Amino acid sequence: MKFIIAVIKPFKLDEVRDALGSIGVAGMTVSEVKGFGRQKGQTEIYRGAEYSTNMLPKVKLEIATSDELAAQVVETIQQTASTDAIGDGKIFVFDLASATRIRTGEAGDTAL
Amino acid sequence: MNNILKKCAAVGLGGMAFAQPAFAAPAAVANPGNNAWMMTSTVLVLLMIIPGLALFYGGLTRSKNMLSTMTQIGATAAVAMLVWVMWGFSLAFGSSPIEGFLGQFISGGSYFLAGMSAETTAATFTDEVISEYVFVSFQMTFAAITAALILGATAERMKFNAVMMFVPIWLTIVYFPIAHMVWAGDGLLFAAGALDFAGGTVVHINAGVSGLVLAYLLGKRRGYPSEPMPPHSLTMTMIGTGLLWVGWFGFNAGSALEADGFAGLAMINTFVATAAGALTWMVIERMAGHKGSALGFCSGVIAGLVAVTPAAGNSGPFGAILLGIVSSIVCYFFVAKVKAKLGYDDSLDAFGIHGVGGIVGAIGTAIVYQPFLGGPGDGSTGVGTQLWIQTEGVLVTIGWAGIGTLIAALIVKAVIGLRVDPETEVDGLDISEHGERAYN
Numbered sequence: 032m033k034f035i036i037a038v039i040k041p042f043k044l045d046e047v048r049d050a051l052g053s054i055g056v057a058g059m060t061v062s063e064v065k066g067f068g069r070q071k072g073q074t075e076i077y078r079g080a081e082y083s084t085n086m087l088p089k090v091k092l093e094i095a096t097s098d099e100l101a102a103q104v105v106e107t108i109q110q111t112a113s114t115d116a117i118g119d120g121k122i123f124v125f126d127l128a129s130a131t132r133i134r135t136g137e138a139g140d141t142a143l
Numbered sequence: 144m145n146n147i148l149k150k151c152a153a154v155g156l157g158g159m160a161f162a163q164p165a166f167a168a169p170a171a172v173a174n175p176g177n178n179a180w181m182m183t184s185t186v187l188v189l190l191m192i193i194p195g196l197a198l199f200y201g202g203l204t205r206s207k208n209m210l211s212t213m214t215q216i217g218a219t220a221a222v223a224m225l226v227w228v229m230w231g232f233s234l235a236f237g238s239s240p241i242e243g244f245l246g247q248f249i250s251g252g253s254y255f256l257a258g259m260s261a262e263t264t265a266a267t268f269t270d271e272v273i274s275e276y277v278f279v280s281f282q283m284t285f286a287a288i289t290a291a292l293i294l295g296a297t298a299e300r301m302k303f304n305a306v307m308m309f310v311p312i313w314l315t316i317v318y319f320p321i322a323h324m325v326w327a328g329d330g331l332l333f334a335a336g337a338l339d340f341a342g343g344t345v346v347h348i349n350a351g352v353s354g355l356v357l358a359y360l361l362g363k364r365r366g367y368p369s370e371p372m373p374p375h376s377l378t379m380t381m382i383g384t385g386l387l388w389v390g391w392f393g394f395n396a397g398s399a400l401e402a403d404g405f406a407g408l409a410m411i412n413t414f415v416a417t418a419a420g421a422l423t424w425m426v427i428e429r430m431a432g433h434k435g436s437a438l439g440f441c442s443g444v445i446a447g448l449v450a451v452t453p454a455a456g457n458s459g460p461f462g463a464i465l466l467g468i469v470s471s472i473v474c475y476f477f478v479a480k481v482k483a484k485l486g487y488d489d490s491l492d493a494f495g496i497h498g499v500g501g502i503v504g505a506i507g508t509a510i511v512y513q514p515f516l517g518g519p520g521d522g523s524t525g526v527g528t529q530l531w532i533q534t535e536g537v538l539v540t541i542g543w544a545g546i547g548t549l550i551a552a553l554i555v556k557a558v559i560g561l562r563v564d565p566e567t568e569v570d571g572l573d574i575s576e577h578g579e580r581a582y583n
Contacts, residue, residue, distance in 0.1 A: 075373060076433050078442060078492060079479020082371040 032127035033101035037092040039112040039120040044090050050111040060093040070118030097140045171272040180402035181277045187393025188284035192220045199383025203491045206375040207571025208299045209581035215306050216291045222310045223287040234319035247331035248320045267400040289346045295493030296354025303576045309555045317547035337536035341398035343453025343505040344540040351498020352544040363488035377437050384441040395455035409455035412463035419467035420447020427475045446474040450504035459517025470503040509533040
């Protein structure tokens with residue numbers, strides 16, 4: 032099993048979610064996060080006083096998936112979330128040691 | 144107001160200046176329509192203070208100083224109301240004018256509203272009268288809002304008890320004399336022919352300059368300007384802006400003292416100058432390479448409102464639009480460019496918008512008053528002459544407000560100190576001075 036963390040632009044969330052749903056991803060955890068990469072921050076201006084914030088809002092997706100589906104999930108996120116501009120985000124893939132469904136105690140792929 | 148008064152004098156209705164309300168014809172009975180409008184206008188000005196100005200200023204502060212900013216405004220208005228009925232009305236418009244030199248600066252009589260009853264009346268600008276209590280209340284709200292406006296310059300660092308001590312002293316030595324000079328029949332600037340329909344000098348330049356002096360005496364907020372201090376809620380500021388604009392119709396159109404055509408003129412000017420100011424500010428932001436912003440809209444609204452105040456009944460609608468545009472441009476460059484170079488900390492731009500916009504409005508009134516711009520003036524006083532009279536009024540107001548504020552502030556500083564201690568400032572004035580938080 033793989034554990035995938037993707038950081039994407041917030042406005043791409045719905046599109047990515049739909050695309051992942053259509054390839055069979057059954058669930059994910061979504062959180063609003065802040066951070067920076069090459070895109071750095073943004074500037075706020077109040078009556079001429081400029082404040083540059085070095086963090087930008089992004090959305091973080093956490094997805095646990097079977098080994099077979101992992102490559103397709105990465106590819107789908109990459110293609111759907113891309114706008115060809117800096118700040119589109121990153122995708123990280125980890126090996127996942129175990130997964131357990133709390134209600135039934137099922138483990139492994141069937142718990143995903 | 145003045146231009147109408149002058150007209151009255153020209154057609155033989157002189158002596159009706161409201162500075163001498165007690166001399167109105169004994170049998171005069173207030174017209175219920177005018178009374179109703181003036182009572183409405185009075186509470187509209189109260190709406191400008193609470194919650195209008197409180198929300199406008201409060202939203203611009205950091206969240207730890209929200210309650211402090213709003214409470215100082217509310218308590219200042221309350222103090223001003225009580226001082227007004229004790230000796231404020233007397234010094235500004237009291238029933239016993241003082242003969243000679245001193246009479247140009249203050250009046251006397253009417254202490255503790257002596258001699259007033261539900262039957263007594265105050266003259267308007269025609270042969271109508273309004274109930275004297277209504278006139279006293281209307282003018283009371285002007286004193287209250289002017290004192291409250293100053294607090295934009297001192298926000299986030301002035302002690303509450305210092306504000307409470309400063310306000311009565313400041314009202315007595317600064318506001319009441321300036322109101323008398325500009326609006327009373329024997330006032331220095333009134334007699335000189337200065338045009339100030341609803342208080343561009345008395346309210347806005349006065350509050351702006353007084354705020355600037357206090358901001359210098361207080362010093363900068365800790366961390367200003369290196370630390371970011373963005374407004375904590377522009378939503379609140381936008382609500383406050385809307386309430387100020389609505390309330391301003393009482394302020395400007397109410398200054399006609401009657402529900403007449405001049406009130407109507409002031410009304411339409413208060414719409415269009417403000418609209419022009421709001422859009423202009425956002426356009427300049429775009430031209431400066433930024434985005435048209437919500438705070439830009441709000442700032443433009445205030446810049447337009449401030450500038451049209453002295454011109455409300457002294458301008459045609461298109462002159463008012465011109466004033467709104469010019470005021471927005473000048474105020475923008477002042478707060479966004481000049482202020483940063485001067486290095487003082489006028490927290491919420493009380494001087495940058497009320498002071499500067501007030502100066503633009505007061506001087507600009509000389510131009511938009513002229514008939515060639517659709518103004519109500521008859522052209523008998525040339526633009527050049529009127530410009531000088533207006534400038535003189537501005538300079539006297541700046542000088543009087545500056546020196547008076549310095550005296551009042553130094554008294555307070557010597558007795559109890561002006562500024563909170565560093566720990567209070569860092570923790571926020573809400574919790575340290577009032578024992579509450581705005582948001583839990």
